[in-house]
Amino acid sequence: MKQVRPRVVVSRCLGFDNCRYDGVMIESGIVRALESHVAFVPVCPEVEIGLGVPRNPILIVVSEGQRRLVQPAGAGDLTDPMRSFASEFLHTQPGIDGFILKSRSPSCGIVDAKHFPSAEAVEPVCVGAGFFGGAVVKKFPGLPAEDEERLLDGAAREHFLTRLFTAARFRRVGERLSVDGIVRFHAENEYILKAYDRKNLDLLGTIAANGQRKPADVVYGLYRDHLARALERLPGRASIVDVLAGIEEECMGSLKTGKKQRFAESIGRYGAGLVTLHTVLVEARTVIAESGRKDLGEQTFLRPFPDELFETAAGRE
Ligand code: SF4
Known part of the structure; x- marks a missing residue:
């Protein structure tokens, strides 16, 4: 990515x-x-x-x-x-x-x-x-x-950086504007949006699908406004855990038992506030790579901003 x-x-x-x-x-x-x-x-x-x-x-x-x-x-x-x-x-x-x-x-x-x-x-x-x-x-x-x-504040930084890099990625879509580009952006950001705001995820999906065949610049403007709204509030730990549990379920069939268990334990530790988001995301990336689900590997949820900045977000400057 x-x-x-x-x-x-x-x-x-x-x-x-x-x-x-x-x-x-x-x-x-x-x-x-x-x-x-x-x-x-x-x-x-x-x-x-x-x-x-x-x-x-x-x-x-x-x-x-x-x-x-x-x-x-x-x-x-x-x-x-x-x-x-x-x-x-x-x-x-x-x-x-x-x-x-x-x-x-x-x-x-x-x-x-x-x-x-x-x-x-x-x-x-x-x-x-x-x-x-x-x-x-x-x-x-x-x-x-x-x-x-x-x-x-570490959580405020993580939230700021996620919004910042998402806004920049969407700006890049606007530089080569097409409805297909917006559809691709929506697909790649689906899990981030799930974690932030499921209600707006569906609405954004409808806008990107462009059933009414609006011009690309109109779709882009609508999508940008709702994207900003969707990312406004810091997501709760529980909704991030939900997304991680979804990834676990999707990869389950192709993983060895030990790996499955380790990932489930990691999600539990993140849910309890014992490990950072970065730690569990790195594990999710490994799980996805082992399961062969290349489509999931493209999700920005796994790398919302450069890894080095997670160190900063976690307060280890
Ligand atoms: S950038 Fe200039 S105006 Fe703004 S806080 Fe700093 S010194 Fe003040």
Whole structure:
């Protein structure tokens, strides 16, 4: 199975440049680990709107229901320049598959930027999206967007990476668009979709089957929207166990008794949280190879993203 190289917009201060307000760069393990597997597009929205390094801090002020981005000691109100930059940048980036943005930043934050009642206030009234991070989520609701702190959690990373590489694989289908290509994609991703969302799996199957003979670009758009919805939520361990048990059943007839038993025990250990997903997937690959079921070997469920990144997802950086 050929892996794709997703295109990921990343906050420039996460390992690419000393562009933070204090002239510091932040090291992020996940950004480092991804370097050889993705094409990064680093961006620093604050530098892009003309702020220097170092610079006085900027903050979000909420007043009478309006959010403003301000630099109290310096440029003043930066709301309009930041909105214009975000809109232009996000409209002109071709083929983006996901985002890794800096946590807590009033510009890049996705969920945890502090909002203050006034420029002088010390205590925030709430937290929420920063100006650039918020624009990302609004423009690309179906793409994975996380901050480097949320990606410290192993399960969140596994989920992010699965969505990221799936989005990139589907983008590649769009580059040589045909309904047959969408049908093939659906077949190869069937088990991932089973694990994530069985209801949307059936709907996606119907869209790919294209009973109404819609043009390929219409089918592609419909499929992309429902695919994003299907992968939105992290699947439970029980539904992954179900898919693994399905693989066990399909291969059962061609396996030796000892092998069958070992695989069943592995699935049980994964279900109990005693081994990682990667461990049980590697075993599933062996079982499938021994059973001669080449069709199953093509399932992206077995290799949702490069193996080296499982090490990262498991927190062994
Ligand atoms: S958080 Fe965003 S705006 Fe702030 S320094 Fe990093 S890249 Fe620039």
